[in-house]
Amino acid sequence: MKKIEAIIKPFKLDDVKDALNQIGITGMTLTDVKGYGRQKGHREIYRGAEYMVDFIPKVKLGIIVPAEKADEVVETIISAARTGKIGDGKIFVLPVDDVIRVRTGETGNGAI
């Protein structure tokens, strides 16, 4: 199993969620995050005092999938979240040892 962590632009969230639903992904975890990479922060001005705000709001999706499904999920997120401009985000793919459903105690792919 794999965990796919995708940090994307907040306004692309609905597109990505719909696209993932289309390929049968039925659950995900969403976190509001702030960060920066190559896309630097933005400027804010208060009574003439300029501040550079480094951390930009993003959303982070967490999705657990069977290993063979991971590439398809990654491709789907890329095509739905891409604008072509700097700051589109990052996707991380991590190995997952096990998944346990709390209600039933099921483990492995069946618990996803």
Next chain:
Amino acid sequence: MIDSGDTAFIMLSAAMVLLMTPALALFYAGMVRSKNVLGTILQSFVMIAVITFEWIYIGYTMSFGPDVNGLIGDLSMFALNGVGTAPSPTYATTIPQLVFMIYQCMFAVITPALITGAFAERVRFGPFILFSLLWTIVVYNPVCHWIWGGGWLADRGVLDFAGGLVVHLTSGAAAAAAVIVLGPRKGLGRDKFMPHNLPMTLLGTGLLWFGWFGFNGGSALAADGIAATAFVNTHVAGMAGLAMWVALEWVLYKQPTTLGAASGAIAGLATVTPAAGFISPHAAVVIGLLAGSACFAAVTYKNKVGFDDSLDVVGIHGLGGVIGTICLGIFASKAINPGGADGLLAGNASFLTTQVFGVVVVGVYAFVVSFVLLKIIDIICGGMRVSPEDETVGLDQAAHSENAYNM
């Protein structure tokens, strides 16, 4: 002879000016960081208690009691002795003196509250209360007497309709002294001092604007044509200040801002205050435009030199008081208010000189006395400032054991 219309108008005006103190609290509190919201609000709000106490026992008689050598009122009206439902023989002779007293009380309350913007986010509550109380006694009451209580500046012909000198310049000069004595906030230039809640500041701005109709309109001390003039001039100067500040931002920074709109409105309202009942609406427009641009420039300059007048008391109220008082020397017209004066444009250059003299006297007096008072309190109280640790934690937790936002 009591006039019921005048009495009703001034009682209502007094209530409107009272509202300006909590409005100022919100105006300021939106501009500080979220850890200092309640501390900032309380600094304004508590003035209602401290200064009303002071006012009914000694403030009113020092300001409006029988004159002693043009310098101060005597103490014959200590604790409101003789102040009742009959009109004063000297001031506002158509309303009960109690109404005049409580109306003036609201001005005394908001003036030290204005100063709190200068040392926002770093002053100790106890020394601050002591400062505000003593400051009202040694700065506000004497200056109020000199100009409105029949003192020596009034004799010289200095005019101040609703407090450009008495309220805005005294507080602005005290603010400058406070910034020098207390020093900048920890982390100035490194940390981001961004306003934590601008809608709160805008709510405060709206309530201040509303209250200002009572502040300036009521200063006619009657429901008459002069009140109408002041009422209209107040509104158009606030409007012009707002328009000017926003326009400048739009041109210089490519984007207009909400805080700029609030700042410009307050600059216009503060600047027209000394002139409100003495000038035409077109002069008020000019004053508002001038206020919007000059205060914008002053605040921008402050940011460049690192003078941490945190919420711009000097750049908006102090400068506004100066500009408005001098502009009155230019635009005043007896055709508008026969009880006023003719200014430079009406061919009377000497009145302009008189107004400049008033600005210098009040500015220097308020600055010097405030500076000395702050230094004395700083020494006897073991510091006006909170400890670096408390400053990091924030006033809400460190000084008041509260949180504004328990979410």
